Amino acid sequence: MAAPLSLHHIRPPFNSDIPVSYTKPTKATAIAATAAVATVTKNPIEPHPCLTLLDKCSTMSELKQIHAQLLRTGLFFDAFTASKVVAFSALEGSGSLRYARLVLNQIPNPTTYTCNSVIRGYTNKDLNRDAILFYQEMILQGWVPDSFTFPSLFKSCGDLREGKQLHCHSTKFGFASDSYIQNTMMNMYANCGCLVSARKVFDKMTEKSVVSWATMIDAYAKWDQPVEALKLFGRMESENVDPNEVTLVNVLTACARARDLDMAKRVHRYIDDYGFGSHLKLNTALLDVYCKCGCVSLARDLFDTMREKNLFSWNIMINGHVEDSNYDEAFLLFREMQLKGEKGDQVTMVSLLLACSHLGALELGKWLHAYIEKEKIKVDVALGTTLVDIRLKKAGYVPEKSEVLLDIDEEEKETALSLHSEKLAIAFGLISTKPRTTIRVVKNLRVCSDCHTATKLISKVYNREIIVRDRNRFHRFRDGSCSCKDFW
Incomplete structure (x- = not known):
């Protein structure tokens, strides 16, 4: 169960598990910083060289050197400058969230933008x-969030109560009517499987963008409610909202999923008419x-x-x-695929x-089995089951379709x-264990004659050696025979 997100508590400072000492800049430090700026920049309109370097920074090593210079000159204690150091550490691919948290501890009054950067990171x-x-x-x-705080939080949230x-x-x-927040909120509810709440948010939106429609349609399609998704698309058309590519894919x-060929043909015509081909x-x-x-x-x-094709x-x-x-x-077609x-x-x-x-x-x-080994294609359960089926037929297996x-x-x-469960389990055992390892399978139903x-x-x-425990007994399979002597 998620812990409640209380609004009225007192706790130690940020990141108290990795404390960083902080000394508040004195008046003398500020004067020294001003003097340093004056000696380096002759034109007062030009930014300080450290700030210019901060904009061009690309690695943590460079950032740390710039950070040291900012501390020496006192420029770091400017909220805007400090926020840029935190933003780079938190958001850049080469950054470090741990470093961002350490820097944040050195800022006496971090702005909401600075905190948002860490959340986004x-x-x-x-x-x-x-x-x-x-x-x-x-x-x-005691920091108050703004409208940029919640979209990242809703993307991170996977617990419905939270x-x-x-x-x-x-x-x-006061951000309940922000359309961007509402879209991410809908997506959060959809990811948690709560389509009722997602639809309530959608219906309460005063201004629905194409993203709003696409999000709700995708939620219905994802959770196997294709009819509702298509109904909503029909309503979208009736309200004269032009769909984008994402909406049409959804x-x-x-x-x-609904096997609705007529609607698919309508969408196909729309794609051709509006240049999405x-x-x-x-x-x-x-x-x-x-x-x-x-x-x-x-x-x-x-x-x-199609001028462009991918593996899908x-x-x-x-x-x-x-x-x-x-x-x-x-x-x-597979041969053509190889030639391409x-x-x-x-x-x-x-x-x-x-x-x-x-x-x-x-x-x-x-030949296909050899191709799989040559190309080092990972064998999953579905592929393993199919390979087993091929080898069994070579050994004389004939499926008992009367089952x-x-x-x-x-x-x-x-x-x-x-696709019977014991066959899938055995296939998984074959691909995930070493040769000659005993495979053990437990099921709560009687083994059918075909699987036996x-x-x-x-x-x-x-x-x-394969040991199967079904509802009635143990079956020990070895060298093509079973311990039950085909009587179970």
Whole structure:
């Protein structure tokens, strides 16, 4: 449970775990600093050389030297100058958040901008918990946040209870109607899975930007509510709000999940009419919709006209041909992909190995296995399961499709069998343990006859002992036989 973000407490100074001594500048120091500026800069309008160097600084080593000069001249005790030192340390890729915190301890009255820089630094580096804790310190020390504080905090927040407290804080400080804060707040609620709260924020917005619409549509699409996403897009159209590329990608994602071909075609026409046709992400999202809706020919027509393609585009099209049982075209496309200099990944290999499995092309499957090893493609569970399936078929395995009671075609039955939990668990064991290591699997249901047959073959082909505990008993598989003697 998240700790409450109290507004009325007293705590030790910032970063009390790494204290830094601080000496308040005296009048003599200030006079010396002024004299130093006067001797270095003849023109009073010109900035001090240290400030110029600070703007050009690119490494922490340079920053530390400039910081030392600023301390020597007394310029560091100017709030603006100090904030620039903190901002570089916190926000630049070569910076150091620890150094930013140490410098912050030396500033007697840091501005909100300085504190915001530290929060943004934590958020940008995915140190989300540190961002929230620093904000708590900031509040406890009496610094008042501004409208630039909360967007970073909402991006860092992954806890719904804590997010609601931040929502209350933004309201208390008078920023509840800030559109940028509302957008990040919506996104926070969506990431926490609270779409009801996200929608309430959206509905209360007096001015909705295209980002607001895109954020809410994406939330519905992400949490498997594609119909709501498409309804909201329809409302967006009725209010004459022109979508941008991000909005259209989110709408196409919803179309793919809802299998809404008509809406996808409408979006396709919009893309062509408004000149978005060269947008790679949009074209890739369209490919995905057409393939998932069974319109592989439409997808291929679009694919062939795309001037720019990435690995996602190739994978979607190859998998589309495989799911359409057009295996030869899938392998031709893979060959074209190689000639273009694009290397496949796990997703590519799974699609092609499934094609080999359906075709019974074991030699081609062996070639793909060699390709995987040559290109050092990481083998995940999906790819491992497919490789196991290829080797089993070579050893004489025939799937018992009668185990699948769903009214689906034969190829889908075979795919469903390959996704049984014990097969996935064994595949994971094979790719994540050393050879000859015993694999142990526990499940709360009875092992089906197809998995029992497959596991016997796996134990023989891979020379492994596999122990499976199902609802009724232990099964010890070794050298192609089971301890239950095929009676369970």
